[in-house]
Amino acid sequence: QQQVKQSPQSLIVQKGGISIINCAYENTAFDYFPWYQQFPGKGPALLIAIRPDVSEKKEGRFTISFNKSAKQFSLHIMDSQPGDSATYFCAASPAGGTSYGKLTFGQGTILTVHP
Amino acid sequence: EPEVTQTPSHQVTQMGQEVILRCVPISNHLYFYWYRQILGQKVEFLVSFYNNEISEKSEIFDDQFSVERPDGSNFTLKIRSTKLEDSAMYFCASSVGWAGDEQFFGPGTRLTVL
Numbered sequence: 679q680q681q682v683k684q685s686p687q688s689l690i691v692q693k694g695g696i697s698i699i700n701c702a703y704e705n706t707a708f709d710y711f712p713w714y715q716q717f718p719g720k721g722p723a724l725l726i727a728i729r730p731d732v733s734e735k736k737e738g739r740f741t742i743s744f745n746k747s748a749k750q751f752s753l754h755i756m757d758s759q760p761g762d763s764a765t766y767f768c769a770a771s772p773a774g775g776t777s778y779g780k781l782t783f784g785q786g787t788i789l790t791v792h793p
Numbered sequence: 794e795p796e797v798t799q800t801p802s803h804q805v806t807q808m809g810q811e812v813i814l815r816c817v818p819i820s821n822h823l824y825f826y827w828y829r830q831i832l833g834q835k836v837e838f839l840v841s842f843y844n845n846e847i848s849e850k851s852e853i854f855d856d857q858f859s860v861e862r863p864d865g866s867n868f869t870l871k872i873r874s875t876k877l878e879d880s881a882m883y884f885c886a887s888s889v890g891w892a893g894d895e896q897f898f899g900p901g902t903r904l905t906v907l
Contacts, residue, residue, distance in 0.1 A: 712895075714836075721797075721884050721898030722836060767836060779824055779888060780849055781896065783836040 680705055682770050684784025692792050697755040699787045701768035704749065708770035712781070713742065713753045716765045725766070726753070758791045765789070795819040797899035799885050805905045806875055814870045814902045816885030825868045826886040826896060827860065829853070836884065842868065875906045 684701045691697050701711075712727035728735045728742040728751065735742045741754040755762055768784040798817045806812050818825050827839040841848040842860055850858075859871045868887075872879055882903050886896040 714898075719900070721886075721900050723898065724895045727895070769836075779826065779841050779894075779896065780838050780851075781826075781828075781836075782838065785835045 680782055682768060682782050682784040684768050684787060686787060687785065688788040688790070690790045690792065691758050693758065693760060695758050695791075697758045697762070697789055697791070698752060699766055699768070699789070700750065700752045701770075701784050702748075702750045703770050705770070705772070705782075706749070707772040708782075710771045711742070711744065711751050712769050713740075714767045714769060714783075716767065716786075722767060755789075758789075760791045760793050763789055763791050795897075797885055797887055797897050799883075799899040799902050801902060802900065803903045803905070805907065808877055808906055809874050812872050812875055812904060814872075814883050814885075814904070816868045816870070816899055817866050818868055818885065818887030819897055820866070822887035822889050822897070824848075824888045824890065824894075825860075825862070826888075827870045828884045828886060828898075829881040830884065830901075831881045839870075839883075872904075875904075877906050880904055880906045 682703050713725045714722035715725045716722045726737050726740045726742055728744050730746045733744050739756045744751045766787045769781040771781050800815045825842040828836050830836045838851050839854045840850040857873045861869050882901045884901045885899045888894040888896045
């Protein structure tokens with residue numbers, strides 16, 4: 679019940695294309711859904727995050743779509759660039775109790791953007 | 794820009810030895826975390842720490858693990874008797890607050906247990 683399932687494992691897109699990564703969760707106590715970007719040899723860095731009170735959040739070329747009833751959320755990268763090539767992790771954390779800050783990560787998606 | 798720092802970047806140790814991984818969180822942050830990432834796998838939560846005590850720990854964080862904030866700046870993870878399966882990248886993270894505040898991750902320490 680604590681799992682976050684992420685797909686696809688890897689994704690190859692052409693420069694200028696749209697990259698879409700999907701995540702699904704089961705724990706209805708999850709209340710915060712961030713996406714992290716990780717480059718080789720670096721720690722994860724927050725890209726964008728959403729709470730379930732909105733269905734979409736956009737920051738520049740990055741958009742999170744959130745479907746509370748389906749318990750799914752996705753990351754869309756518009757106009758994908760070679761510099762976006764990285765591993766992307768979705769994550770979730772609960773709304774209350776001492777688990778508040780505990781992030782549960784998805785398996786990760788290796789994105790490769792070809793020039 | 795403030796950042797989380799970790800030392801060493803790479804630690805090689807023999808099975809059964811004790812290791813201490815060090816982290817310096819961002820100075821005004823109050824919540825501290827350790828995560829680990831086995832090569833090619835997802836990032837896994839180990840422990841969260843606030844007000845000088847553990848808030849939550851995962852089932853990975855057994856009696857061989859301990860955390861400490863020995864002074865006002867450092868946050869350490871100790872593994873008392875390392876096992877081969879402890880080989881992983883260990884990330885320290887910190888956040889200002891608890892409720893969905895951004896967790897800033899350090900660059901990680903790669904632990905190799907031989």
